[in-house]
Amino acid sequence: MSDLKKEKKRVRKPGKLEKREARMGYLFVAPWLIGVVAFLLYPLGQSFRYMWYNIRITPVETKFIWYGTQNFSQIWLESAEFPQGLVTYIWKTIVEVPIIVVFALIIAMMLNGKIRLRGFFRLLFFLPVIIVSGPVMNMLVSEGAATIPAMNVQAIVSAFGRFLPDKAASSVGEIFSNMIMTLWYSGVQILIFLSALQKVDPALYEAAKIDGGSGWECFWKITLPTIKPMVLLNAIYTIIFMSSNEQNELINMIKNAMFSGTKEKGYGYASAMAWMYSIVVTLVVVLFFLLLGSKKDKYDRAVRRYRRQQKREARLQKKIQRRSKRNARKYASGVRRNKYKTYDGSGDY
Amino acid sequence: MSAGTSTKPTTAAGTIKSVLTKDKLRRFVFGTRERTGVGQQILVYGLLICIGFVYLYPILYMISTSLMSMEDLLDTSVKWIPGSVYLQNYRDAAKSMEFWKTFGKSIAISAVPTLCNVVICMMVGYGFAKYDFKGRKIMMGILIFSYILPSQVTMIPTYVLYNKMGIVGTLWSFILPAVFGHGLNAPIFILIFYQFFRQVPKVLMEAASIDGAGHLKTFFRIAVPSAIPAIITVVLFSFVWYWNEAYLTSLYVQGLSGDAFWTNLVIAVKDFDMSFNTKASVGDTATSLNESVRMAATALSIMPLFVMYLVLQRHFVESIDRSGITGE
Numbered sequence: 001m002s003d004l005k006k007e008k009k010r011v012r013k014p015g016k017l018e019k020r021e022a023r024m025g026y027l028f029v030a031p032w033l034i035g036v037v038a039f040l041l042y043p044l045g046q047s048f049r050y051m052w053y054n055i056r057i058t059p060v061e062t063k064f065i066w067y068g069t070q071n072f073s074q075i076w077l078e079s080a081e082f083p084q085g086l087v088t089y090i091w092k093t094i095v096e097v098p099i100i101v102v103f104a105l106i107i108a109m110m111l112n113g114k115i116r117l118r119g120f121f122r123l124l125f126f127l128p129v130i131i132v133s134g135p136v137m138n139m140l141v142s143e144g145a146a147t148i149p150a151m152n153v154q155a156i157v158s159a160f161g162r163f164l165p166d167k168a169a170s171s172v173g174e175i176f177s178n179m180i181m182t183l184w185y186s187g188v189q190i191l192i193f194l195s196a197l198q199k200v201d202p203a204l205y206e207a208a209k210i211d212g213g214s215g216w217e218c219f220w221k222i223t224l225p226t227i228k229p230m231v232l233l234n235a236i237y238t239i240i241f242m243s244s245n246e247q248n249e250l251i252n253m254i255k256n257a258m259f260s261g262t263k264e265k266g267y268g269y270a271s272a273m274a275w276m277y278s279i280v281v282t283l284v285v286v287l288f289f290l291l292l293g294s295k296k297d298k299y300d301r302a303v304r305r306y307r308r309q310q311k312r313e314a315r316l317q318k319k320i321q322r323r324s325k326r327n328a329r330k331y332a333s334g335v336r337r338n339k340y341k342t343y344d345g346s347g348d349y
Numbered sequence: 350m351s352a353g354t355s356t357k358p359t360t361a362a363g364t365i366k367s368v369l370t371k372d373k374l375r376r377f378v379f380g381t382r383e384r385t386g387v388g389q390q391i392l393v394y395g396l397l398i399c400i401g402f403v404y405l406y407p408i409l410y411m412i413s414t415s416l417m418s419m420e421d422l423l424d425t426s427v428k429w430i431p432g433s434v435y436l437q438n439y440r441d442a443a444k445s446m447e448f449w450k451t452f453g454k455s456i457a458i459s460a461v462p463t464l465c466n467v468v469i470c471m472m473v474g475y476g477f478a479k480y481d482f483k484g485r486k487i488m489m490g491i492l493i494f495s496y497i498l499p500s501q502v503t504m505i506p507t508y509v510l511y512n513k514m515g516i517v518g519t520l521w522s523f524i525l526p527a528v529f530g531h532g533l534n535a536p537i538f539i540l541i542f543y544q545f546f547r548q549v550p551k552v553l554m555e556a557a558s559i560d561g562a563g564h565l566k567t568f569f570r571i572a573v574p575s576a577i578p579a580i581i582t583v584v585l586f587s588f589v590w591y592w593n594e595a596y597l598t599s600l601y602v603q604g605l606s607g608d609a610f611w612t613n614l615v616i617a618v619k620d621f622d623m624s625f626n627t628k629a630s631v632g633d634t635a636t637s638l639n640e641s642v643r644m645a646a647t648a649l650s651i652m653p654l655f656v657m658y659l660v661l662q663r664h665f666v667e668s669i670d671r672s673g674i675t676g677e
Contacts, residue, residue: 025481050506
């Protein structure tokens with residue numbers, strides 16, 4: 001018992017060389033660390049402060065007027081713009097991210113097979129990454145270049161409307177009408193999947209084939225588990241991309257609020273909006289992380305369970321030892337005070 | 350079924366033959382375990398070509414519309430192929446956007462911060478990958494957190510800060526964060542370098558230090574040359590992302606004032622309608638604003654990156670393979 005304890009307490013002191021190494025590490029990271037303070041922590045704290053104030057900028061000075069939670073009540077209660085935008089954003093992200101990821105995976109699987117002109121197709125599917133930017137997209141959408149005229153969105157919506165609630169059906173219609181844009185967002189994801197697929201060990205597939213596994217089984221039992229981390233990576237990349245893309249209405253709303261000349265809006269109002277927005281984005285990321293994050297595999301879990309068991313047993317052991325010591329003490333004192341009469345062989349008790 | 354189970358030997362033999370041919374056909378179309386069938390291949394190629402067309406559709410539409418003259422636009426019989434190649438749209442759009450001037454500014458806006466981004470991200474990635482120091486894990490956590498956090502939340506105080514420093518409306522507002530490792534999408538680049546340097550064998554560094562190289566020398570002589578694939582990836586992506594960034598550029602570098610010096614092509618597309626109308630009212634351009642001109646402007650703004658993509662296609666497409674995001 002005591003051996004275990006000792007081993008835990010003993011922490012090896014870092015040597016001189018290691019210390020120097022660590023110092024060099026800090027040196028290399030130093031610019032970024034300064035940046036964290038200057039461009040992350042400080043602005044974060046500042047904007048947290050701003051959101052409780054109404055900030056008015058006059059040519060002479062910047063006036064801070066304590067507002068309390070008034071900014072929030074204004075955003076939520078007085079105009080429906082922001083809450084509605086938020087709901088649309090969440091809905092859109094939750095629907096579109098899986099579509100983009102699955103679509104990217106399908107294309108990557110198709111390109112991964114024996115295919116002539118693979119280079120050409122890769123070139124083609126990667127092209128949007130170069131072009132895609134807010135204003136260009138807006139321009140293309142506004143000129144109707146983003147929808148295929150041959151696709152009858154109305155018919156699709158009504159077809160889905162038969163067995164889906166209205167809201168879901170209309171969002172499905174929206175997806176189809178913005179199909180090209182959705183596909184355009186999946187350039188990087190396709191390449192990430194493709195390069196992950198090419199690194200799956202072919203011996204695994206061969207082994208599965210010898211054991212009589214079909215292509216379908218191979219996909220679910222080999223391909224998917226191997227590239228699962230990439231699924232998560234792509235999902236998060238997509239969320240972040242969509243949340244900072246200029247087509248997103250919310251971020252434009254924040255910018256407009258920041259520079260609107262009205263009395264009640266301004267930096268404070270915009271900060272409150274930005275905070276709520278980023279909390280929502282983070283929550284969406286966390287949601288996808290929980291859904292797709294790697295669960296510990298069986299072996300890992302077994303090891304953990306075993307460790308826990310050991311700990312429990314050790315605790316029990318300790319308890320027993322403590323008890324027995326206490327009991328021994330009690331017994332000893334009892335004996336001293338002649339509490340227990342033992343049979344001394346004299347014949348009577 | 351009944352034919353197959355019939356007792357007569359002659360018919361049975363016949364069915365076996367027919368079954369064989371059917372089987373062959375099935376194999377031919379659907380393939381076997383060993384090789385894919387023709388049907389599968391047709392399906393895959395068909396799907397790829399269809400999706401490829403959908404991908405290209407906006408660009409094709411843009412190019413064809415931008416080459417149409419007014420008559421072609423009004424003529425309902427002209428759908429895809431314009432009657433004649435009409436380049437006036439491009440001339441008008443270029444004039445309205447001040448193409449060459451804006452082009453030069455775009456390059457400056459993208460190239461200078463990219464340079465800082467690459468150098469600093471490489472250093473930081475190297476530090477994270479090769480040294481073990483206290484708080485490294487927490488720092489990595491902060492790094493990922495700073496990627497997830499939308500830039501909007503830090504945007505307002507940063508703007509105020511820059512305003513105080515007087516660098517809003519100058520290129521410094523992009524260079525400064527890049528120098529401190531907080532350029533556009535810097536966390537991704539740091540992670541790319543981190544991944545990359547972790548794969549460089551430690552023996553190499555140790556050999557260098559035994560031969561008397563200091564930490565900096567090891568970094569510059571061994572780590573940097575071995576990281577060239579990652580550097581190419583980061584340069585390309587950083588350049589493209591800075592080029593396509595309109596939101597932050599218009600806020601920091603352009604400074605939102607009316608008569609700003611800095612602008613880039615993407616912002617020019619955004620403000621195209623307004624600037625075109627003012628130019629047209631002066632009588633600088635031949636045509637009035639129509640979709641052909643707007644598409645021409647869009648095409649012009651895409652053009653430089655498009656050409657760059659065609660020239661450097663191999664580097665772009667293989668970039669993700671080589672950056673080691675997907676692990677080894």
